[in-house]
Amino acid sequence: MPEGHTLHRLARLHRRRYRGHPIAVSSPQGRFATSAEVLDGRVLERTEAHGKHLFHHYGPDLVLHVHLGLYGTFSDVPRPVEPPRGLVRLRLVGPSHFADLRGPTACELISDVEAAAIHARLGADPLRRDADPERAWARISRSRAPLATLLMDQSVIAGVGNVYRAEALFRHGLDPLLPGRALRREQWDALWADLVALLREGVRRGKIETLRPEHDPRLLAPPDRGAVCARRVYAYRRTGQPCLVCGTPIAHSEHLARNLFWCPTCQPAAAA
Incomplete structure (x- = not known):
């Protein structure tokens, strides 16, 4: 979608x-x-x-x-x-x-x-000037639902789909199953700011590319030509492939009938 x-x-x-x-x-x-x-x-x-x-x-x-x-x-x-x-x-x-x-x-x-x-x-849209991230935070900070659910709930955050969900959670080292109420305020502020930046870049490029410069094969010296077409994201649809940061195979499961991708090492489960 x-x-x-x-x-x-x-x-x-x-x-x-x-x-x-x-x-x-x-x-x-x-x-x-x-x-x-x-x-x-x-x-x-x-x-x-x-x-x-x-x-x-x-x-x-x-x-x-x-x-x-x-x-x-x-x-x-x-x-x-x-x-x-x-x-x-x-x-x-x-x-x-x-x-x-x-x-x-x-x-x-x-x-x-x-x-x-x-x-x-609809929830706060990171690309709209009238977006109210406080309204989204109020929902998330009180919720027992996992982040994987909340980020895809269009009444919480509008415009985030499966790709941006996987990539934003990876970029911030967040366990997809972490309950919203366990997310710290500073983590939310960083996550929201990153969603704004990623979506704006998506508008500019017309496609989703989420790699930071240090992980982008095009920016290596010399560029890794063999990886340029294959690597644009960290986790989405990379099941079993090595994490670009730590080498752990990217994990996959189904969550509410949607595919979920994450790195078990970079996004460790919170201690019980």
């Missing part, structure tokens, strides 16, 4: 390509046809993302809400406009580009009140 940086990149891209222009909106697939007719020809006023949700604002009570889910994609192609390929739920045509949305979990036209309700149920 795309993580928060992907949606913020889309919001920025659509702001640059389409904001301030009347947009031709259609639904080649037909499933969004009625709402597309309402939006067709209207000026896109602003775009924003909150966690894994994308919002296009076309005026009072005209908000396009998109959640990509597991399979959703949003293309961006220079004009001229081409015939749709595959099941295109939504097509946006602007002055220079057109965008096709395929396979989203949600693509709906909602009111301002409904949009506000979605924002209200």
Whole structure:
């Protein structure tokens, strides 16, 4: 599933390509046809993302809400406009580009009140200026749930998915099963600041890369060319491979039906 940086990149891209222009909106697939007719020809006023949700604002009570889910994609192609390929739920045509949305979990036209309700149920987004890390800390510091659960709870922190969870916990040496209430305040402050930095870098690069300079094979002298393509992260999907810091095989288990990756040495279990 795309993580928060992907949606913020889309919001920025659509702001640059389409904001301030009347947009031709259609639904080649037909499933969004009625709402597309309402939006067709209207000026896109602003775009924003909150966690894994994308919002296009076309005026009072005209908000396009998109959640990509597991399979959703949003293309961006220079004009001229081409015939749709595959099941295109939504097509946006602007002055220079057109965008096709395929396979989203949600693509709906909602009111301002409904949009506000979605924002209200989402947690602090490290990429938003209005993020309130104190609200997230209040939830985490009182919870018996493990960090692995809390970091993926979109009502606590919005935008963090499986990759950022694994990598942030590794970078701070935190046991994924540590209860939230056992996390120290200084650990939370460092973790939040790192999530902000990692997600911002994800927006800038368009991909997730979490290695610190001392562990990045591209920065070795000479660079380790054989590892450049293979090593971008510390733990995620590296089951059984040696930890880049200590050499211990990366561990894997399932946690709430999601894959969990960590280093047993660098992220030791807290003493009982």
